[in-house]
Amino acid sequence: MLCTLRRWLRGLEPRARVHLDRGWLASLRPWLERRELFRFQRQPLARGVAAGMFCGLIPGPLQIPGTLMVCAWLRGNIVAGGVATFYTNPLTTVPLYALAFYLGALVMPGEQTLPAWSSVAPGGDFSVQAMAAWIQALGTPLLVGLPTLGALLAALGYATVQLLWLAPALQRKRRLARCRRAAA
Template sequence: MASYAYTLRHWLRGLEPKVLNHLHGPMLERARPWLDRHEVFNFNRRPLALGVAIGMFCGLIPGPLQVPATFVLCAWWRGNAIAGVLVTCYTNPLTIVPLYLLAFQIGQWVLPGSQVLPPLPTMGTGAADWMHGLADWVQAMGWPLLVGLPLMGAGFAVIAYAAMQTLWLSPAIKRAWQLEKRARRHK
């Protein structure tokens, strides 16, 4: 695992100059001082872990608001925006229904009383009908979903932040264990 973390770390550090070169282009030239100050494209341990955590949280926001919300929060809290935006892709048409079911379940555990899960929509005659049925299904889930989504997003964010910190620091942790093991043998 440590070699994978080492390889990932070096790949990300090699990616940083390429991203920063794009800041010199005409589209982002005006925003460059602000982006540099806010470490939005910094590929070090803390901004990267924070960007992944923000992306995990914002990935549960409905539809087209995921990426703008991730970018704004990464700029505000100095997280890596590229990592954050990439991580939001964990929610997609294949995963959104199971994630919303889990969020509904979490909301049920937190809220008092008994809530009934509405039945899933059928495919119908086409994709447009199914999407309309899915939107109605999400609305019918109500308060349990509304409460469960931010709780689940916060949980995902904490786990992702800890995982990224651990992955980044795993080579150093492994070296410390090896040094400690050698010191015990020499006693």
């Protein structure tokens, strides 16, 4: 299973490189030509996931372009970064923004209170306008909390990829140590 996944991921690199000759990507080719951006190894994957986790909190359509730029800057895997942005969706946005508000309130001086949903949405009905009004009511604590939460999630994503990548090697090391003790 793991070998099949690795083969499939390595097969993505040539297909992604074909798209570099098209349209507006051709002007970005010197940045995107770096092999690390498409390499499925531990460090580029970890950097890509970290970039995707950080940029996942950027509003809407700017997540993927932001992730592409951060991955190019950090030499992280673009595919992993793009996939990592999908942790934000309509179901997770409100809890993530509330968490960002609380993190911002912890960092900022003074008493900060989370505005109630009912204050922006009469009757408690969900709409895009009500969501925009609620986010605007969150104010400065949200602006401080979003980069803070993004940095925490990026560090967590980076560490998770590192641990998951190294887990088989650590298990193999323990197994070899057990075999040596049993043989001795």
